[in-house]
Each structure stands twice: as structure tokens, then as C-alpha cells.
Amino acid sequence: MRWTLKPKPQSEKVEALQKALQIDHTIATLLLQRGIETYDEAKTFFRPRLTDLHDPFLMKDMDKAVARIEKAITNKENILVYGDYDVDGTTSVALMSSYLKTKHGLVYTYIPNRYDEGYGISYKGINFALENEFTLIIALDCGIKSVEKVEHAKKLGIDFIICDHHRPADKIPDAAAVLDPKREDCEYPYKELCGCGVGFKLVQALASKDGKTAEDLTEYLDLVATAIGADIVPIDGENRVLAYYGLMVINTNPRSGIQAILDQVEKTELTITDVVFIVAPRINAAGRMKHGNYAVTLLTEEEPDMAQKYAAEINDYNLDRRETDKQITEAALQQIEEQKEQNRLTTVVYDETWHKGVIGIVASRLTETYYRPTLVFTKSGNKLAASARSVRDFDIYNALENCKEHIEQFGGHKYAAGLTLEEENYEAFKQAFEDEVSKTIDRNLLTPEIKIDAKVDLKDITPKFYRILKQFAPYGPSNMTPVFMTENLIDTGYGKCVGADKTHLRLTATQPESSSRMVGIGFSMGDKFDIISNGKPFKAVYSIDENEWRGNVSLQLKLRDIKDQDSQ
Incomplete structure (x- = not known):
């Protein structure tokens, strides 16, 4: 994972917003990163009104x-x-x-x-x-x-x-x-x-x-x-x-x-x-x-x-969908391994028996696995139909636009699209798509990226801080859940792999210069246990959420990734 710290806003703007809203430095930074610079803009953000809708x-x-x-x-x-x-x-x-x-x-x-x-x-x-x-x-x-x-x-x-x-x-x-x-x-x-x-x-x-x-x-x-x-x-x-x-x-x-x-x-x-x-x-x-x-x-x-x-x-249909999606994903992964095409910059797979209703989900799963612009094809009548998914910051719609001589029709967005083509055009399209992505994609985009909003210390994560943070919701593109980084962490010795198959990581982190400590949970991060073991210092990126256990509610770190303190 690439860790990218977002640029810091101008200090004068941070100070001005801090003063206008009576908030701390980190909250002001988060607002400015979202394009909110004034008291009135913050009011609109934190207190949405239906009267704000356009005519x-x-x-x-x-x-x-x-x-x-x-x-x-x-x-x-x-x-x-x-x-x-x-x-x-x-x-x-x-x-x-x-x-x-x-x-x-x-x-x-x-x-x-x-x-x-x-x-x-x-x-x-x-x-x-x-x-x-x-x-x-x-x-x-x-x-x-x-x-x-x-x-x-x-x-x-x-x-x-x-x-x-x-x-x-x-x-x-x-x-x-x-x-x-x-x-x-x-x-x-x-x-x-x-x-x-x-x-x-x-x-x-x-x-x-x-x-x-x-x-x-x-x-x-x-x-x-x-x-x-x-x-x-x-x-x-x-x-x-x-x-x-x-x-x-x-x-x-x-x-x-x-x-x-x-x-x-x-x-x-x-x-x-x-x-x-x-x-x-x-x-x-x-x-x-x-x-x-x-x-x-x-x-x-x-x-x-x-x-x-x-x-x-409909719930029964969803259970069927899950099982079908799982089977096709496994078959697609096997096809990729057999093709030995991992050195390609795109993932394009096809099987005429795959269920058309789930190929979009399968494309998303393959993108998560190989982190490449991905197309999953199946037979649809006498033509081939595909769902396309992209990686962050790469416009797959534009890539398809530049391959349209091989396509019958297509439509969609920057990150997701659908298309149909004649079966005899499949191989030519597959190569054209690979060539187009190879020419246009920044190779850095092929490594998953975590964008970090701000560095904080554990002592900064207070109930008041989280109460304000909750008001940033609802989250989504252009207003993602804030992600923080904290350095020089040490597990207090309670770190362990948890879950039925021990694939998740649970730890209790502290910073030597502070008495603050917080529990962190990292789903599917059990393989990173060695990084935090034996008192070794580490750094973490995470979002903050609440954990409720036996009626008690506490703040916890929802870990996104951890690295050795000295790693880049």
C-alpha cells in the first residue's frame, strides 16, 4: 500500500477557520481539504438544509x-x-x-x-x-x-x-x-x-x-x-x-x-x-x-x-447471488493464473457460461485482488457483454472510448462501465485495451493508495474530537471518511490475532511520550502481527469509530495498514 499524506492547507487559512469556528487545528485542516474555508460554508456543510437545493x-x-x-x-x-x-x-x-x-x-x-x-x-x-x-x-x-x-x-x-x-x-x-x-x-x-x-x-x-x-x-x-x-x-x-x-x-x-x-x-x-x-x-x-x-x-x-x-x-435472490459470485470469482482467478498474464497492466477474462448478473461484482473483486483496470466478459445472446471496473484516478470510460472501433456499444462512468461487442472482436479489443491502458496510465496507480488526511497523536483523539468528526458524515466520494496516521506506536503486549480463523489483528497501542492508549482492530491484517510484536515501534493509518461491548461504548482505531516505524 502507498501511503500518501494530503497537502497541508495554508497555515493562515487554518488559523482563520480555527478562530471563526472555535475548533482545533485538525478539524480545521479536514474542512479546508474539503474546500470549506468560511464560517458560512462550514454551517452549510454541518447543517444541510433542503432549502439549499437548487431550483x-x-x-x-x-x-x-x-x-x-x-x-x-x-x-x-x-x-x-x-x-x-x-x-x-x-x-x-x-x-x-x-x-x-x-x-x-x-x-x-x-x-x-x-x-x-x-x-x-x-x-x-x-x-x-x-x-x-x-x-x-x-x-x-x-x-x-x-x-x-x-x-x-x-x-x-x-x-x-x-x-x-x-x-x-x-x-x-x-x-x-x-x-x-x-x-x-x-x-x-x-x-x-x-x-x-x-x-x-x-x-x-x-x-x-x-x-x-x-x-x-x-x-x-x-x-x-x-x-x-x-x-x-x-x-x-x-x-x-x-x-x-x-x-x-x-x-x-x-x-x-x-x-x-x-x-x-x-x-x-x-x-x-x-x-x-x-x-x-x-x-x-x-x-x-x-x-x-x-x-x-x-x-x-x-x-x-x-x-x-x-x-x-429478494433475500433469497441475494443468497443465490453471493454463491454465484463466489464461484465465478474463483474461476476467474484460476483463469488469470493459468494465463500467466500477471505482468499485463489490465485484467480481461471471459467465459461464456458466467452469469451476466454478477460479472460487475466479479470485476470489482478482481480489481481488489490485482489492482488493474478490469473487464469480465460473458456471452449475451450472440454477443459478448462485459462489466468494467477501474482503479482510483484512472478513467476507464475514456480508455473504452479510445477502443470503440472494436466495441458495439458502451456506457458508464470514470470507474465503472458496461459494453457489448461481437465475439470475433474479443481478442483485438483485449489487446487494444491493454495497449491503451499501457500508454495512458501512471504506473503508480497500479499500487493501492491510502490517502491520509492528517497526522495526529493518540492524545488528540478525544470524545469531543470524535463528536465533531461524526458530523462530517454522510461519507462518500469527495467526502471520504477521514484517515489519520500516528507514528511511534507500541503495542502494550495485548496484541493478538483474533477471529475464528485468526485472520484479524487486535492491539492496544500507546505512545511512549503519552499516557494515552487505544484499542485498534485490523480486519484481514493478522499477517502483520510480527510488525507490532515484541515491543517494536510501528506506525499506523486508520479511521476512528466506536466499539460497543456489554453496554460500554469506547473509541477505537479501525486500522487500514501498519508498517515498521522506520519503513518508507
Whole structure:
């Protein structure tokens, strides 16, 4: 692991913020690293308000989208709410359909089948709309690249409103409205909304016509917070406000479907990390293993008993997903070992039998293992489909863009993407991708990096310090959990390997110059026991959290890595 200490902010700015907020040096440093320089900016950060949200009509085409929906309601048109099968897509569909049903009785939902339709708007979906007399489709978390399909629908008398957040191609679809803050001609102040966030802005705009504000729409924010966490978008700006209030809803009065999921795990207070690892995988499992419709049904069900039934079904899908993911990951690792291609700068594997629903998870696991830009392919109909995952600070979307002569279609983000190609192009693409990454990647990015916010001593970690630190949440990209480094530590002799298989490390650290001592826990760090044994000095990087044991709550170090004191 590379340890990188973030640059220190200018000392004058640190002192000025310390004085303005009456906080210590480290807290002021953390705020400045997040771009917060003034009292008012700190107030906005620590006390998010729904009134901080931007006017939805600042988004390009929002007026057109609202007008077209109002026309559909007035003319009693059938409206089809269409979305992707992942968490962002299914939460978007649940949000939009449940809101529109409060205004209009002719609202229905459609999630494409991952296996015979693939990602995004499909001709099958358009034919479904035609056969069932839908004249308006609201597409969420997809559609920004569907130029030909939107044109095809228009010729059939079907209008589209697109709510997307992915990068557009050169041409924008000729839809009734295209909402996407990443459009070059869109001046909306915040560019990093997820698909469900864009959907919420449309709901906010529609509600404003009835004199309602964002405060009147908080019941939908549990869906938005779930999508923000699952889609790994930055948690700053509007996303921070939406996630903050969405978590509040999840922890106090969630919809029946989310409550049913939480009942399965007996979790009380959820963080955004809990949403990512508890709620999101279960919602995702429906689209991965069965059909995304199951997730929408769960998320829109109002009757608690029925929600419990649907949640139990989805939990079964998630258990199947885990087992399938484990088997394919093992097979992929074996394939890499047999290919003896560890000297490559990319990881690209393929097996026609692999389950399309889990190749994204497998790609993430391979990236964790080899820390290379990674693609996992499987057969999808008569083509190959892949999920791509990247390492920190390398834009895999751009790399795919520069290999597009071998690709049929692709889309996604900087760190995650999906693509399809003809089977005969696989080997040529694999080499082109390796060549492109070799030309463009900084070799340092191929070693995992821990970014350290600040050096501290153990005596600095007080209950008051942690109380302020907790207010930095919710955490995520652009506002990651603060990571600290402490040097010249010594284990008091209580260090040991713990867990059923002794793979975890537990220690009690102290600094010779201080009487302070703290317990640290390092998951999967049992192999580093020798570093701390026999009173040898060491240094550690960690985050801080609370440990509850038999009713007692204490602060502890959640270790990220440890090294000998003298190592670089």
C-alpha cells in the first residue's frame, strides 16, 4: 500500500477557520481539504438544509418535461415509467411512479430484462408501450445515448422524457425533454446527481406547480439516499443534502420495502456505508438473479406484510447471488493464473457460461485482488457483454472510448462501465485495451493508495474530537471518511490475532511520550502481527469509530495498514 499524506492547507487559512469556528487545528485542516474555508460554508456543510437545493428549473429542458407530463395528465394519456435494472434505476422508477400515481391513475412501470434486452431503452420496451397504448415514456437512469430508439418511438407516436446522469454522446436524442446535468448545454449548478437524483428534481419541479417544496417530498428521499450510496456518486453539494435527509428518513420512517429489508438484519441506525452493503445488494439482486420488477414491487409496496414477503424473496435472490459470485470469482482467478498474464497492466477474462448478473461484482473483486483496470466478459445472446471496473484516478470510460472501433456499444462512468461487442472482436479489443491502458496510465496507480488526511497523536483523539468528526458524515466520494496516521506506536503486549480463523489483528497501542492508549482492530491484517510484536515501534493509518461491548461504548482505531516505524 502507498501511503500518501494530503497537502497541508495554508497555515493562515487554518488559523482563520480555527478562530471563526472555535475548533482545533485538525478539524480545521479536514474542512479546508474539503474546500470549506468560511464560517458560512462550514454551517452549510454541518447543517444541510433542503432549502439549499437548487431550483429544478435551472436544469435544461425541465420546463419541457413538466409541460409534457402535465399535458399527459390533462389528456388522460397512459404513462410508462421506464428504468434500468440496478439500484439507481429501480429506485428511480419506484420514486417517479409512486409520485405520479398521486396525480394520475394511468401510470405503469417497465424494467428491461437484463438478459434478453440488456441495459437501457430497448426496442422490446418500445413495442410493449405501443401494444399497450402508452404515448409517453419517462426513462430514468438511461436513455442519453438512445438516439435511434427514441427516434423510432417518435415515429410510432410515443414521446420520451429522458432523466439520465451518464455522459452524453455527441448527439442528444430528439425527445420531448432530455434532463441530464452532464449535457454540455446544461447550466445546472450541480453535475453529479445520480439517476434517482435527476428523477427527484423532476418530481420537485412537478410538485412546485402545486405549491409544494422539497420539504413536502421527504418521504421519497430514502430512495434517493439508497441510489446515491449504491451508485458511488460524490457526496457533496446537493447529493450531501439529499443523502443526509434520506438517511434520516431511512432511520426514522422508511417505506415498507426498505423497513422489511432492515428487519432481516436487525440493524437500527444506518450509515451510508450500511446502505451500500446491506440495502443496495438486496435491491440489486432482483435484477441480477431474476428481474428488476421484483425490486420495484418491493419499493412501492405500502402494506407491511406484503413488503415482508417480497423482501424475503429478494433475500433469497441475494443468497443465490453471493454463491454465484463466489464461484465465478474463483474461476476467474484460476483463469488469470493459468494465463500467466500477471505482468499485463489490465485484467480481461471471459467465459461464456458466467452469469451476466454478477460479472460487475466479479470485476470489482478482481480489481481488489490485482489492482488493474478490469473487464469480465460473458456471452449475451450472440454477443459478448462485459462489466468494467477501474482503479482510483484512472478513467476507464475514456480508455473504452479510445477502443470503440472494436466495441458495439458502451456506457458508464470514470470507474465503472458496461459494453457489448461481437465475439470475433474479443481478442483485438483485449489487446487494444491493454495497449491503451499501457500508454495512458501512471504506473503508480497500479499500487493501492491510502490517502491520509492528517497526522495526529493518540492524545488528540478525544470524545469531543470524535463528536465533531461524526458530523462530517454522510461519507462518500469527495467526502471520504477521514484517515489519520500516528507514528511511534507500541503495542502494550495485548496484541493478538483474533477471529475464528485468526485472520484479524487486535492491539492496544500507546505512545511512549503519552499516557494515552487505544484499542485498534485490523480486519484481514493478522499477517502483520510480527510488525507490532515484541515491543517494536510501528506506525499506523486508520479511521476512528466506536466499539460497543456489554453496554460500554469506547473509541477505537479501525486500522487500514501498519508498517515498521522506520519503513518508507
